[in-house]
Amino acid sequence: xxNSETDWPSExxxxxxxxxxxxxxHVPDAGHARLIEMCETDNKIDAITCTSxxxxxxxxxxxxxxxxxxxxxxxxxxxxxxINALAMPNTCRIPILVIVTMRGEYGEFNPWQVPMGQxxxxxxxxxxxxxxxAETPEQVAPAVENMSRLAFDSxxxxxxxxxxxxxGAKDFRELAK
Amino acid sequence: MSNEITRRAFVKSILDDxxxxxxxxxxxGSPCWDTAAAGDNPKNMYVWGAMGGAAMIGYGIxxxxxxxxxxxxxxxxxxxxxxxxxxxxxxxxVPNLAILVLDNGRYGETGxxxxxxxxxxxxxxxxxxxxxxxxxxxxxxxxxxxxxxxxFEEAGPVVAVAKxxxxxxxxxxxxxxxxxxxxxxRTEMLGIDGATLP
Numbered sequence: 001x002x003n004s005e006t007d008w009p010s011e012x013x014x015x016x017x018x019x020x021x022x023x024x025x026h027v028p029d030a031g032h033a034r035l036i037e038m039c040e041t042d043n044k045i046d047a048i049t050c051t052s053x054x055x056x057x058x059x060x061x062x063x064x065x066x067x068x069x070x071x072x073x074x075x076x077x078x079x080x081x082x083i084n085a086l087a088m089p090n091t092c093r094i095p096i097l098v099i100v101t102m103r104g105e106y107g108e109f110n111p112w113q114v115p116m117g118q119x120x121x122x123x124x125x126x127x128x129x130x131x132x133x134a135e136t137p138e139q140v141a142p143a144v145e146n147m148s149r150l151a152f153d154s155x156x157x158x159x160x161x162x163x164x165x166x167x168g169a170k171d172f173r174e175l176a177k
Numbered sequence: 178m179s180n181e182i183t184r185r186a187f188v189k190s191i192l193d194d195x196x197x198x199x200x201x202x203x204x205x206g207s208p209c210w211d212t213a214a215a216g217d218n219p220k221n222m223y224v225w226g227a228m229g230g231a232a233m234i235g236y237g238i239x240x241x242x243x244x245x246x247x248x249x250x251x252x253x254x255x256x257x258x259x260x261x262x263x264x265x266x267x268x269x270x271v272p273n274l275a276i277l278v279l280d281n282g283r284y285g286e287t288g289x290x291x292x293x294x295x296x297x298x299x300x301x302x303x304x305x306x307x308x309x310x311x312x313x314x315x316x317x318x319x320x321x322x323x324x325x326x327x328x329f330e331e332a333g334p335v336v337a338v339a340k341x342x343x344x345x346x347x348x349x350x351x352x353x354x355x356x357x358x359x360x361x362x363r364t365e366m367l368g369i370d371g372a373t374l375p
Contacts, residue, residue: 023240046240048269051261058230058259062202062237065222065359066245067367070237088227088234092355153375 006137008166009034012099012144013042016071019148021097022046023063023070025056031101031167032073053078057085057096064094069152071097076104076117076161079124086127089157096129096157097148107169121161129157135165181342182318184279188250189215190321191277196246196329200238200366203351204231204251206286208279212250213351220365222358223351229259232276236266239274239333242366246273246329253280253300253338254292260303266334267308275328276304276336281343289343301338309336316340 012035016024024039025048026032039047050056056072063070074082079100089096103110104117121131130150134143143160151158188211192201201221203212208231209223222238224231235249256278266274282295294300301314311331315321316339327335352358363372 023237046269048265050265054229055233055259055262055265058227058233058262059237059240061227061230062234062239063241064237065234065362065366066200066238066241067363067371068237068241085227085230088224088230088355091226092359094359 006140008137008140010038011141013038015141015145015148016045019069019145019152021069021071021148023048023060023068024073025050025059025070026073027051027053027056027075027078029073029075029078029101030170031075031162032099036073053081054085057082057089060096061085061088061092061094069095071099071148073099073101075101076120077113079120080116083123083127086129086157090128093155094157095151095155097151098129098159099144099162100159101162101167102164104164106164108164109169109171109173117164124159127157129159131159131161133161133163135163137166140166179342180317182316182321182339183344184211184281184341185214185346187321187339187341188212188279191325191328192216192218198245199329200242200245200247200362202231202235202238202247202249202251204249204255206252206255207346208250208252208255209351210346210349211279214349217351219361221351222362223353225353225355228255231255232259232262232266235276236262236271236274238366239271243271243273245366246275248328249274249276251276251278252285253278253282253294254284256300257293257298260300260307263304263307263309263336267310270334272332272334274334275331276334277328278336278338279341280338281341283343285343289345301336304336304338309334311335312338314338314340
């Protein structure tokens with residue numbers, strides 16, 4: 001398989017299964033659409049849609065208190081909603097794994113996505129989250145696998161940023177035609 | 178006898194002789210002090226921050242510990258901030274979760290400013306309209322008598338909103354160490370090996 005054909009959403013799904021992550025919460029993003037669909041159709045994973053991203057961080061904190069491993073899928077704009085929710089995993093040393101699809105960077109059409117997209121790494125790092133950015137399809141699965149280990153084996157809050165270069169930018173003018 | 182529900186006695190009456198497997202999440206502020214005043218328990222998780230999160234933290238525990246009853250005790254200000262949780266929990270319901278909101282219509286820790294439930298908001302109605310099928314709102318001490326079976330035995334998720342008296346009470350502080358509370362709680366849930374071994 002060439003790089004351009006790397007099926008990174010199903011590779012993330014396989015990583016989640018290997019890492020025994022069976023509780024996946026999300027606020028949808030187009031970049032996560034295939035992975036969300038896979039999680040929702042697999043009966044070994046509970047997929048929970050949240051009204052806002054902080055719910056997911058709270059739920060993952062509780063799940064770990066009860067001994068269950070979960071992950072959250074969100075887009076960079078949603079990172080703004082989780083900042084104070086990270087206070088609990090930070091102060092309690094609860095593992096957190098988030099996979100963030102980036103907007104507002106490489107080729108973005110919508111200027112309203114830019115502030116939170118550009119602010120995402122800084123905000124998360126300020127809250128104590130460890131980050132790894134995947135720029136190419138073949139970087140994605142190893143990034144998720146190793147950040148999952150860092151999270152759950154070393155009790156860290158970890159985020160994988162899926163670059164907009166990897167995801168591609170939408171041009172809304174095409175959709176307006 | 179007062180015709181208002183007083184929080185310390187009410188929470189103590191619920192937690193006295195609590196079911197052995199019960200896990201409790203106490204939301205920030207007075208619900209933490211009420212829960213601590215009823216007697217510390219290693220199956221209590223006191224949430225000193227992360228405002229708006231208590232219900233979803235309880236929901237996460239309930240998703241992980243399906244054979245265990247989970248009770249969230251929180252306040253109206255905290256619950257209003259996280260009221261989307263009602264919709265999320267109702268959509269993907271768990272039978273072992275109970276949420277008790279102590280609603281005094283005030284932000285008690287910050288100067289007793291009125292909350293939205295002192296205005297037009299009705300948390301019980303919000304929970305019901307979000308899809309929670311079993312909701313009780315109580316305001317009279319007489320109505321507290323059969324609340325324990327509702328919280329502990331009724332197939333969940335259940336939500337009780339207790340309209341309580343506003344009182345300025347002494348704080349009763351539990352541990353504030355997140356790592357201690359987490360490891361203590363997880364040891365109860367998973368045993369010491371499950372909680373601590375890599």
